[in-house]
Each structure stands twice: as C-alpha cells, then as structure tokens.
Amino acid sequence: MTTQQTRPSLDDPRIAIPSTSEWYEPAPTAQTERQAEFLNLRDGEMFINMGPQHPSTHGVLRIVVKVNGEQVVDLDPVLGYLHRGVEKLCENADYHQAICYTDPLEYVASLFCEAAPVAAFEKLMDVEVPRRAQYIRVLTMELNRIASHTLFQGWMALDLGGITPILWSFIERDEIVDMLAALTGQKLLYNYYRIGGVNGDLNHEFMSRLGNWMSRAAAQIDSNTGLINENELFVRRTRGLGTLDQATALRMGVTGPNLRATGVPFDLRRDHPYLVYPELEFNVPTRDEGDSLARYMVRIDEIRESIRIIDQVLHEMPDGPVMAKLPRLIRPRPGRAFGAVEGPRGAYGVYAISDGTDQPFRMRIHDPSFVHLQLVGPLTRGNLIADTMAVMASLDPVMGGVDK
Amino acid sequence: MDRALASALQERLGATLLAPVRQRFDETEIRVSIADAIPTLRALHDEPNFAFEMLIDLCGVDTGEEMQVVYHLSSSTTGDWLRVIVPGVDRNAPRVNSLVSLWPGAEWMEREAYDMFGIIFEGNRDLRRIYMPDDYLSHPLRKDFYLADDASRSPAAGVRNMERAGTPADATRATALRKSSGA
CATH class of the missing domain: 3.30.460.80 (NADH:ubiquinone oxidoreductase Nqo5 subunit)
Known part of the structure; x- marks a missing residue:
C-alpha cells in the first residue's frame, strides 16, 4: 500500500497523456448553417482530407470528405490554393495585357480563355474581325478542343487506375501542341488572339504538320478510344455513376459536355453563334443517361465533330488580312459587353465594363469548371470514396480556371 | 439583336x-x-x-x-x-x-x-x-482596394505602396465609373 501511494497517480498532470482531442488541430468553427451541418459528426463518421496535393484532383484542390466507413456522407471542397486574383490584375492592366492574364486560367485549353475576353473587347470596340482571322480562330480553337478532350480521355482512365491510355492520348495532344507552338511560338499559353484578329497568319510549318496529322487523326482517335471504350472495367465503373438529371443540371448552371450528357443540346456555337460557326456544318452530340460514362462519350463524339469542322475550315478559308485596322492603344467608349465562347468544359464568358480609359474598369471571368465543381458533392453522396475521383474526372474541372 | x-x-x-x-x-x-x-x-x-x-x-x-x-x-x-x-x-x-x-x-x-x-x-x-x-478581412475586388505594388491608380500615384511608410488619409477613396457609361 505504501509503495502505491508514493507512485504518482495516472491522473497526475505531470505524466497524464493528453486526451485524443488535443492531438489534432481544433475543428474549425462553423460560420454558416450549411457548414455547421457539415461539421456535425454523427456516430461512426469521420473526416478525411483529400488534397491539395492529391494526384487525382487535377490541380490543387482540397476536399474535406465526411465518411462513414468507405461511404461518402458529405464533402466540402476548399478552393483558393491557386487564386491569383486575375480579375483584379486585369483591371490594373490595359486591354492587350488583360488577354495575357486570362491565358493561364484553363491551361489545357488556353485559346478559349483568350477568345472570350477578345470577343467582349471587340464588342466594346465595335470592330469587325476579318473573315480569314475568324476562320483561323475557329481552326485553332477546334484544335485546342481536341487537345483538351484527348487529355481528358487519358486523365479519366488514369483516375480510374489505367495508366496506358494517358500515354496514348499524349501522342495526339503533343502533336497538336507542337503544331500550335509552330504557329504561335508557345506550347501552352499561346497569347495568339488580338483584339481585331490574330497575331500572324498561318505559316508553312503549321500547315504541313496539320495536313500530316489530319490524314491520320480520325483513325488515331478511333484506336485510342477503342482502348478505353471497350474496356469492361472502365465501362462498369462509370456506367450509372454520378447520374445527373436534366432538371438538376439546368438549375445548377451546368453547361458544355456535362449538360449535353443529360440530353440538353445546348451549345454556344449553335445557340449564341459567334465567329463563322453558323456557316459550318456540325452536330451537337448529346446523350440521355447523364452518368460519368455519358459525359465521357459526349466528349469523344465532340472530338469527331471538331475534326469535321477543321476539315470544312481548311476547305473554305478565304485569303485576306488577319488583323482589323485598330489604333495601338485600345480605348473603347464607355459601355458593357459580354463575350462568351463554347470551351471544352462549357460556356466560358467574360463581362467587361469600360469607363473610357485604356484599362477595363471591371472584368468578370466566368469559368465553367467553377460551377461544375459544385456538383462533386451532390453526385458523390452515398458512393464510395474511390468513386469521388471517377465523378470528378468525368466532370473535368481545371483548377486554374476554378481558382482564377 | x-x-x-x-x-x-x-x-x-x-x-x-x-x-x-x-x-x-x-x-x-x-x-x-x-x-x-x-x-x-x-x-x-x-x-x-x-x-x-x-x-x-x-x-x-x-x-x-x-x-x-x-x-x-x-x-x-x-x-x-x-x-x-x-x-x-x-x-x-x-x-x-x-x-x-x-x-x-x-x-x-x-x-x-x-x-x-x-x-x-x-x-x-x-x-x-x-x-x-477565412481570417482575411478585406474584399479585394472593391475599388478602394489597391494592389500592393500597383500605385498607378491610387492617390499616391508614382509611389509604390509597399515602399510607403504610412497610408495617406485618402488612400481608400474609390475610383468611380464615369457617368457616361450609363452604369
């Protein structure tokens, strides 16, 4: 008995082991009703942190996942790791510089990020783009769309655990990227479009590479898709997963292939025509299922339509100048304009306000990936953790655009 | 139209x-x-x-x-x-x-x-x-928020904000959109 009394008690603060709650950072306090709901853990539930350096989050996205065993109960994406304040930078740059700032937003399809502000500024300046420049823009944008969609194809398979397809899809993408590099001098951030036209006419190297690629493009795309589309593992993991219905898609503000996969044939190239798209013949591929597989299939169909458009553009491209006559210093009259293009991920829009100076007074950049990322929560609730990645991959967000 | x-x-x-x-x-x-x-x-x-x-x-x-x-x-x-x-x-x-x-x-x-x-x-x-x-205080796209190293529009034009010892009293004055734009 005496020896026991000289020994310190287990409750003695000098030797006491801290309770488990002190091992971790304190849980964040809820700022909103929704966050309070999210932070409230029920029996058997726990939080798991995914990202921001997770290979499948397509950039630096952090997702706090509330799980019950393997099942996702709820999740809360945390954005802002890549926030550069592009809108503010554009307000402090002149109109030409603003186009450079928008370039790296969607770095896998940066021509679309240029096309939207350029469209808005051209409306502000009330300038007509020469026909040849319009055709060149359509040509380069469709090439960039194919490059983006082929990369998506590889990414999606990679996120589901297949390593081979991304190596194959990079063959196509690299060829297009090199082609555009021959034209613009840059591999990824082209900065090729100018207010009133494009920076330089098509050159010989671009045309010979394009001709070479076009002769085998369709066959190559077919062989790449054959690698994935007929893979039973891929199809069984994506069919019926993350099903989005038409009404929800419309109310969530979804655009692009993700919306067309639910059966809505909405395409800005058709519904809000710009450049020479009204004169070109192409289909707007849709699917009715709205699941991950449908979102994948719509994109594959779009690659084929893009090849068709490029074919027509090459046959119909007129000669002429590629820049409109404009003063060097862009100083639009005060006003407002909204320019939008159909990017590989959806409606990419820029709302520009001019106050008569050489800098945009306000430049709002709308990125479709930002809206689509909201769907990750609703679409993965009740699924397994591994399916979160499959759903995210099929929505195809690019964090550069989400975080701006 | x-x-x-x-x-x-x-x-x-x-x-x-x-x-x-x-x-x-x-x-x-x-x-x-x-x-x-x-x-x-x-x-x-x-x-x-x-x-x-x-x-x-x-x-x-x-x-x-x-x-x-x-x-x-x-x-x-x-x-x-x-x-x-x-x-x-x-x-x-x-x-x-x-x-x-x-x-x-x-x-x-x-x-x-x-x-x-x-x-x-x-x-x-x-x-x-x-x-x-979450602990950030200001709202960056407001017109009275100036970029740290961009003083071109601020009342202290020509002086880099980062190099300025104190904040001038009127540094929060907002740039206003001209009336003619109809905004």
Whole structure:
C-alpha cells in the first residue's frame, strides 16, 4: 500500500497523456448553417482530407470528405490554393495585357480563355474581325478542343487506375501542341488572339504538320478510344455513376459536355453563334443517361465533330488580312459587353465594363469548371470514396480556371 | 439583336424596369431594383415565352459609388444574352436577396461575390469566403482596394505602396465609373 501511494497517480498532470482531442488541430468553427451541418459528426463518421496535393484532383484542390466507413456522407471542397486574383490584375492592366492574364486560367485549353475576353473587347470596340482571322480562330480553337478532350480521355482512365491510355492520348495532344507552338511560338499559353484578329497568319510549318496529322487523326482517335471504350472495367465503373438529371443540371448552371450528357443540346456555337460557326456544318452530340460514362462519350463524339469542322475550315478559308485596322492603344467608349465562347468544359464568358480609359474598369471571368465543381458533392453522396475521383474526372474541372 | 424580346420584356415587366430595355449586338439588358430582382428572375425563368432556364453568370460590380449584382441568362427561345442588372446596392452595407432558391448553382457564385465585394446574399445557406482565407478581412475586388505594388491608380500615384511608410488619409477613396457609361 505504501509503495502505491508514493507512485504518482495516472491522473497526475505531470505524466497524464493528453486526451485524443488535443492531438489534432481544433475543428474549425462553423460560420454558416450549411457548414455547421457539415461539421456535425454523427456516430461512426469521420473526416478525411483529400488534397491539395492529391494526384487525382487535377490541380490543387482540397476536399474535406465526411465518411462513414468507405461511404461518402458529405464533402466540402476548399478552393483558393491557386487564386491569383486575375480579375483584379486585369483591371490594373490595359486591354492587350488583360488577354495575357486570362491565358493561364484553363491551361489545357488556353485559346478559349483568350477568345472570350477578345470577343467582349471587340464588342466594346465595335470592330469587325476579318473573315480569314475568324476562320483561323475557329481552326485553332477546334484544335485546342481536341487537345483538351484527348487529355481528358487519358486523365479519366488514369483516375480510374489505367495508366496506358494517358500515354496514348499524349501522342495526339503533343502533336497538336507542337503544331500550335509552330504557329504561335508557345506550347501552352499561346497569347495568339488580338483584339481585331490574330497575331500572324498561318505559316508553312503549321500547315504541313496539320495536313500530316489530319490524314491520320480520325483513325488515331478511333484506336485510342477503342482502348478505353471497350474496356469492361472502365465501362462498369462509370456506367450509372454520378447520374445527373436534366432538371438538376439546368438549375445548377451546368453547361458544355456535362449538360449535353443529360440530353440538353445546348451549345454556344449553335445557340449564341459567334465567329463563322453558323456557316459550318456540325452536330451537337448529346446523350440521355447523364452518368460519368455519358459525359465521357459526349466528349469523344465532340472530338469527331471538331475534326469535321477543321476539315470544312481548311476547305473554305478565304485569303485576306488577319488583323482589323485598330489604333495601338485600345480605348473603347464607355459601355458593357459580354463575350462568351463554347470551351471544352462549357460556356466560358467574360463581362467587361469600360469607363473610357485604356484599362477595363471591371472584368468578370466566368469559368465553367467553377460551377461544375459544385456538383462533386451532390453526385458523390452515398458512393464510395474511390468513386469521388471517377465523378470528378468525368466532370473535368481545371483548377486554374476554378481558382482564377 | 432580338427586337421581339425587347418589346416582350417592356410589356411584361414595364412597371418594374428602372430604365428602358437596352440592346446592343446580341445582348439585351434590363435593370430592376433589389426588391424586384428575384420575382423578375423567377418570371423570366418560369414563363414559357421567356424560358430563361440557364444562369450563365452571376457577378458583383463595384462602380465606386454603388454596388451592382449582374446576372447573365440564356434561353432556348432567343439567341440573345439577357443581362439583368440590379443597381443601387449600398456600398457600405451591400445586401441583396439570394438566387439559390431558383438556381442552386448560384451558391458558389454568390460566395465569390461575397468574398470579392462583401455583398451579403440573404437566403444563401453557405455564405462564407471561397477563395480568400477565412481570417482575411478585406474584399479585394472593391475599388478602394489597391494592389500592393500597383500605385498607378491610387492617390499616391508614382509611389509604390509597399515602399510607403504610412497610408495617406485618402488612400481608400474609390475610383468611380464615369457617368457616361450609363452604369
């Protein structure tokens, strides 16, 4: 008995082991009703942190996942790791510089990020783009769309655990990227479009590479898709997963292939025509299922339509100048304009306000990936953790655009 | 430019419009007050002759004198973009109604407008910062927020803010949008 009394008690603060709650950072306090709901853990539930350096989050996205065993109960994406304040930078740059700032937003399809502000500024300046420049823009944008969609194809398979397809899809993408590099001098951030036209006419190297690629493009795309589309593992993991219905898609503000996969044939190239798209013949591929597989299939169909458009553009491209006559210093009259293009991920829009100076007074950049990322929560609730990645991959967000 | 849309909007919403319908290129623009905003957007969404079912964009604008909330809508009935501007939001206590009941997808765009401008959207259940950290204090896209190393527009033009010992008294004066733009 005496020896026991000289020994310190287990409750003695000098030797006491801290309770488990002190091992971790304190849980964040809820700022909103929704966050309070999210932070409230029920029996058997726990939080798991995914990202921001997770290979499948397509950039630096952090997702706090509330799980019950393997099942996702709820999740809360945390954005802002890549926030550069592009809108503010554009307000402090002149109109030409603003186009450079928008370039790296969607770095896998940066021509679309240029096309939207350029469209808005051209409306502000009330300038007509020469026909040849319009055709060149359509040509380069469709090439960039194919490059983006082929990369998506590889990414999606990679996120589901297949390593081979991304190596194959990079063959196509690299060829297009090199082609555009021959034209613009840059591999990824082209900065090729100018207010009133494009920076330089098509050159010989671009045309010979394009001709070479076009002769085998369709066959190559077919062989790449054959690698994935007929893979039973891929199809069984994506069919019926993350099903989005038409009404929800419309109310969530979804655009692009993700919306067309639910059966809505909405395409800005058709519904809000710009450049020479009204004169070109192409289909707007849709699917009715709205699941991950449908979102994948719509994109594959779009690659084929893009090849068709490029074919027509090459046959119909007129000669002429590629820049409109404009003063060097862009100083639009005060006003407002909204320019939008159909990017590989959806409606990419820029709302520009001019106050008569050489800098945009306000430049709002709308990125479709930002809206689509909201769907990750609703679409993965009740699924397994591994399916979160499959759903995210099929929505195809690019964090550069989400975080701006 | 869809002339029929302008006349239909004028006829249906005539009393609530703060200014006549404006059209330029493929854009149609209307202005409604804060109180009328959500009923107007609901009517544009629900009524079959408008059927503006798609919310393409929601953003805040700081004109230097007031805040605005701007919506861009798209419909299958017309090739025009519809821009709904809600002007006259108080800069010192910006507060409007949330669109989440109509378009749940507006939630994050409202969070962004709150983060960047401090506009409070009543009815948004998750109105917290989305890009900036939770303990951040200012709202970066407001016109009285100057970039640290860009002094070209500030009252202390020519002096780099980072190198300045103190903040001049009028450094928070906002750049205002010129009246001629009709904003």
